Amino acid sequence: MVRVPRLVFSGLDVGRIRFAIMPFQEVLKAARGLGLRHPPPGLAGWRHSVRPLLPAAARPVLALCGAHPRHLPDFLTPQPPARPWSFEDELSAALDDPAAPVMADTVAFADVLRSTVPVVDDLIQHPDEGRRILERSFVALHRAVLAADWPRMQAQLAADVSYRARLAARHGVAAMLDTLCPQFVRWRYPYLEFAGPPAADHALDGRGLVLVPSMFLTDGVHRQLNDRQQPMLFYPARTAAEFWRDGARFAGPDGRLAGPLGVHRAVLLRTLAARPGLGTGEVAAALGVAPSTASAHVARLRRDGLVMTVRSARNARHELTPLGWQLLDANIA
Template identity: 35%
Template sequence: MLRIVFTPEDLARTRVAATWGPLGETLLSLTTLQQTQERALFGTWRRTVDAASAARRHPAAALFHEAYLDLFTVTGAAATLEEGLEALRAARADHLHSELVGAADARLRYTRCTDPWAGTAWGDIAYDREDRDTLLAYLADAHRSAVEPYWPRILSRLQAEQAGHARTLAEHGAEAMLAGLPPGFRWRPPVLSVGQGAVTGTVELRGRGLLLVPSVFCRTRPTTYTHELDEQAPPVLFVPVIRSVADAAALLTTPEHGLDKALAALLGRTRAHALDAIGRGPCTTGQLAERISASAPTASEQAGVLRQAGLVATTRHGSAVMHALTPLGRALLDGRHFQAAPLQAAARVGSPTP
């Protein structure tokens, strides 16, 4: 159990983010992938990822066997995978080194291992550029199989979770929001307890506040992540959003079944995700890029191809453009008339945008 101690100033500075971004979820997913518990929730997802990639078998996976290595505060929250990887590429060597030392120390404190580096001493991502580039390539590959296929639904769920907590915070205050956190969290002023069992640590916020971040793949020993180079930054605490088999099925199995799988085969996975993302509500190019975890140029290209196929309509509002599904796009997404016009339109999707 983790105890987080608040002062009145901490309560005033406590906030909720929607997500740490696709790289943050990828980092957490690598730990969840290697764990064997909660098979009902993550068993199907693990088998799917194992069949699609060597993420679990790669030597760098040892860095994420437990969620002790804090790359979250190293990169900061990042809206796209590319943004997060670039932040990691540019990270200061001394910052990464301190996080590696901290992870080794945590392993020594929380496990029976007498050698804190055993099983985790892969490479030198702090000072060896080749090792860091290898890590970046590994994370990009892991993301493609573990997170990217599910990202539009994950992001939608995380945004909804954040909106609910933010509404409680705005209308009733921080204490009501903390009291309304899911099972596993217990608010007894001035302490927020996380997890079960004996106390494994106490965090004194000391006026920094707390940043709560909903997460699909946060399933490890509760811990806060603190920026090594910024003493005033609020610690980060991830809050799980998967609380039932139904949650896991909705977020982590749907893309591999039924129409979604057919759409991915028909349009290509990224384009199918773009169509699905626009189907969740009209959006600008920037919002589409965030929903599908892509750069703005990539999102613009995908929207352009879908528009050319007659699946998406684009209108201009001032300096921004807004993308929305056409009736043909909605029919294809919903599976109606799947044998007729949508197939003809989709056949043109591969044509280059003029």
């Protein structure tokens, strides 16, 4: 029976849920945001700011990732290991593995396209050269628009994973899944339903699930389901909307955080370390400033990847990201 797409869990699958941060997949999602005719929600300003930075070498990746709003060849999403991955490690796993079924995955991708894409034809007709073209293109795109700003984005993703791990530890895995991404995902054991075209149920069959937060995925969830990998579900990080709403811009070619913190922002970091989850009014009272000034300080720290803000109804609560904790631990603040 064809219905809303669902993953079917067993008790064993629930115990095999894990998280991963995948930097190369963020480049894929960024390329998708640049390549699609209409930008995903929240990314219009970012697209406008980075388009002048795009080198010609990035065009094959933009064409590939913009060819279909939901699909890419599966070989571009390798199985994440238990250890953290760098962009280079993940890129190598995707494009340098001789066992990867590049031909079969690319042909399957070509079948869902309405028109041909030159880089797809290259992958089918000349797989080795097609891989090298993509590798050079991914590296060029990464260097141009993502590498400098990656520390801030990684801090947001790490904060997302940390929050969900704490939630699962305190309230159980069901509570974590139930709040994963309410606008796109719904948990009703044994089913995890998610937004997407109608599809038959997909049983996890004891393989568990890898949950991957994304800063660039703002318009839904993406799945990676095949017989050779642990299933993966990519979802919007809980701070992604705030990150883009703040008008985040890349930090510049050196990737450093912009300027010293200043006294009020240093005090704000220490305050949130001692009292996580404060609202803006409470922050203002703690700092002895007007709410508008407190909101501006929070926004600046959020843009720098030091603070995350979570909204529920009309309330906004602020807490430190892992990068914020690192700054305090090193006595930088």
